[in-house]
Amino acid sequence: MFLALRELKQAKLRYFLVCAIMVAILFLVFFITGLAKGLSHADSSSLQSLKADYIVTNKEADGVLVKSELTPKEVKQIQKEVNAHATPIKMYMSSIQQQNKNDLDIMYFAVDTKEYGNLKIIEGKQIHDLKTNEVIVDQSMKQQGYKLNDTLEDKNSKKEYKIAGFTKDNTYSFAPIIFISNKNLNKPQQIYNAVLYSGKKVDVDHFATFSREETVKAMPGYKETQGSFTMMKVFLFIIAAFVSSVFFYILTIQKSHQFGVLKAIGAKSWYIAKGILIQVAILTVLGWGIGTLGIYGIKSILPNTMPFVLPFKLILATGVVFLSLNIIGSMLSVFKVIKADALEAIGRVE
Amino acid sequence: MPAETILEVKNISKSFKDGHSTIEVLKDITFSIQKGEFVAILGPSGSGKSTLLSIIGALLTPSQGHVNIENDTITNYNSKQLTKVRAQRIGFIFQSANLIPYLTVQDQLLLIQNMAKGKRRSSDKKSLELLENLGLSHHRNSYPRSLSGGEKQRVAIARALMNDANLILADEPTASLDSEKGRNVVEMIACEVRNRQKAAIMVTHDHRMIDLCDRVFYMQDGTLVENSK
Structure with a gap:
């Protein structure tokens, strides 16, 4: 601590520069993380919010819910087989x-x-209290100017529905979800997409069972988008760890004579190494703090419609990973410190 | 009362491997130093002075023989124990002051206490007293870059005294100074050694300083000869 703080204070510019790099990289990591999470949320939050542990679809759909088709007879068969409280769902796009x-x-x-689980209601009625012509819609429709008790007119069926409540975290492919009673479905083509149930995983013959996460990953393009973002994040982490490791390594090499002198006057390797680790930690935490302020600043001026979700937990986790990587990287310098020779101090000029 | 022996060097030899042959740098060296004595070791470069000083200073171990500091044989110590010996029982003064560039003059001294996990308040007082003694009080908050060569070396002397070691080792302390400033520095070392009753060894090739020392050894081709003054 004694050496670490005094050196930081004396060589401000040098350490400011490396800290600035960390801030820039962390800011980018936060931004990409927020965007990835935001896109994932807009794409699939409705599936993640489904009131079920498992989803049964037909075999051909490969987990893509909108591609699956189940007749009422098949629904009954599945309900019998899973031996749990199971309820069918029909998903369809409209405008x-x-x-x-x-x-x-x-x-x-x-x-x-009546059967579906409780939604996260932020305003209005819960789903069990819906009348046939009433619906619960995702809160993103508020941005379009819709309010409680407004009337919606479906463009295809020309039916009218009243907004009885707003829920949250319910979007699919950037479109808001409208929860509607299945009594509105036309009887002859009452084809469902899937059967939802909670409990143990059951493999139903001739059908396929998926967890919620699996149906999310099966969404067209989902894995590819998220995978690209993950790759960017991983590379940013690697770059940041390299920059900070190399920076401290070069400083350490430059100071190896100085470390030799310190050892000659009785400093243990750990005493010197501790100083480097403290410096790495201080700069990383400082960079993380400034990066966090920056990302919250940007978030506050981003338009509401921009898919950007960045919980503090994620920022914190990012910080922990970042710090660990930098500490691991600084082991290179620690190793060099251990190898610094006290004999360097004797019999030669600086 | 017989004088107290601080350092005892017994039959020290040191050889290095150089390719297929071995070079014997030190050959059977024996001497001892009492409390309050200031000893000079003179000799041409390459004669083994620095190697001898490194062995006494617990930086190197001899091939043969023993080094006793205050009646403890340090020859068989492991590197951790040797580090402790350097931290607690030896004060080093190097060729060029070898100060830490980002520490103020007073912090250079407090560092010693910090490494030893000493109490801050007593070391504060002690460092101020040492700086006062060496005429450095007004430079307390200066950084090494703003000091002259002589002043830097005086800080190094203060640093060597900070851990209250009984043995002071100086490796060519005047090498980077002109003769007047060099003499000044050696006078200061001599004065501190006598006042504080330390034992000190100075390695040098500067013959003009030997009148300040109590005993003078000459080193040539790995052997040490005492020269009566």
């Missing part, structure tokens, strides 16, 4: 007629409102 504006693309989740 809402809007005055003086483009139509709004939406996704219906038609469910048995």
